[in-house]
Amino acid sequence: MSHSVSDHLASPEIDVSTHVRRKRIALAHEVKERPKLYLDTKYWALLRDSRLGRSDCPHLKQLLSVLETRVSEGTLICPLNADIYFEVMKQSDPTTLMATATLIDDLSLGLCMIPMSQRIELEVFHFVEASRKAADEIHEPDELIWTKTTYVLGFVTPDMYEMADDLNLAVQKSFSDFMWTLSLTDMLNVMGPAKAAAKQSPFLDISGELNAGKFANLNEHSSFKSVFLSEVQGILDVYKKEFTGLFQYIYERDTGTSLSAEERNDDSGGQMLANLIYQAFRLNKIEHQLPSIRIGAGLHAALRWDRNRNYKPNDLFDFRHAEAALPYCDYFFTERPLCHLIHDGNLKFADHFDCRTVYKPADALALVE
Structure with a gap:
């Protein structure tokens, strides 16, 4: 991370939000041509059980094999989002939880959507901007909705107020570069299964x-x-x-x-x-x-x-x-x-x-x- 800090010290005019936004746009362009498959939590569980040998359904076994092959070939990707994350975190068995996380890492390759509330705000912002500007002057929503696994619940960054402003900013951007590389299993290994299981959805049954x-x-x-x-x-x-x-x-x-x-x-x-x-x-x-x-x-x-x-x-x-x-x-x-x-x-x-x-x-x- 230290090399990244020194690099970022050379660009103090770029704040951390702009830096991460540019990373998200680059990610969107990287995956633009790759078909995207959204698996709801039921399917993540079915495919996990197939991988663990807990299911004898031939269609699921073959489906898992096809998905693994296509993801490795670059012809498919299965993104994560906050609602999948919260439902996965309901699992109390550490083995099952880690197996699900590993499957998500393998098929998502770290691709994740920004949370729903932010997607709605983004779509409304685009709605307003599109009425005032030419199409080539604004980013489409699908250029800005993609992020990485560690930001599944939204973007956060540390703030070291005791540091000089330029160094604080460089550390923030370097930290976001590091977070960009982490997987869901990395997150669970840091949190531990017990703490991960406590990450329950904030949405009540109404x-x-x-x-x-x-x-x-x-x-x-x-x-x-x-x-x-x-x-x-x-x-x-x-x-x-x-x-x-x-x-x-x-x-x-x-x-x-x-x-x-x-x-x-x-x-x-x-x-x-x-x-x-x-x-x-x-x-x-x-x-x-x-x-x-x-x-x-x-x-x-x-x-x-x-x-x-x-x-x-x-x-x-x-x-x-x-x-x-x-x-x-x-x-x-x-x-x-x-x-x-x-x-x-x-x-x-x-x-x-x-x-x-x-x-x-x-x-x-x-x-x-």
Whole structure:
């Protein structure tokens, strides 16, 4: 790392955020032509059991072999993301946990998505910028969503305030270079299995509350579109604060003017952006932009619209897998209920997104052979 520090001392004009952003863009270009397969947690577990000899399913055994071969040949890659990470960390058996981590390292090669909240913010930022700038002046979301395993939960960096500013910055950039090289098994070896198992998801099971709300309001909407728009509104309400920050960032960047404390407390810009996005969805003006909002709102709407289906505890994780897979990957291997929702006639996600989704191991094998 010391050689990296000396190198970075020569470029104090590049801050650590810019340095990591450049690494992410370079990574995106590196994997751009490689087809991406999103495996949900079920498939990671099935393939792990096949590798450990715990499964006698011939399709899974052959699927694992094909995936290993294609990844080694450079014709496929299976990225990690935070939702897979949290579900994997539920495993309390150290042997099983490390076997899963090793499989993820082997098939992902360290490729990882930024967390869902950051993807939504990135997509909204692109939505705003694309309305103001030429296409060659902005980066597409799929150039900025990729990172490395150690940043699966987001980017963090140490800050040594007692150091001189230039040395502190050089150490931060050098540290990010080092973190860029670490695998999931490296992370688990540092944390230890017990501490890793304590890394549980921050998302609580709210399926009971969702079911209560669904059945208490069955007659509130007369069309699927109405349910969908109510879900869009719910997502926009959650991110209104981030939208305000986005507007303020763009203003300060473009004008070179710092906002006053009073202006910084004004959230009208965030509300205006939320209203704009809502109306764009209402008027069917959104095509391929804002995919995470479309998928999240659509899946919840489809489940609410189906009077015969209840929310299950794992549905929210499954929906988050779909939000990651459909816009940014070529294949998605998942569970049967989610696969059926993706092919739901009201959503038509199978037509809208260029991502082949299956749930049967035999069908999965046929897609990648």
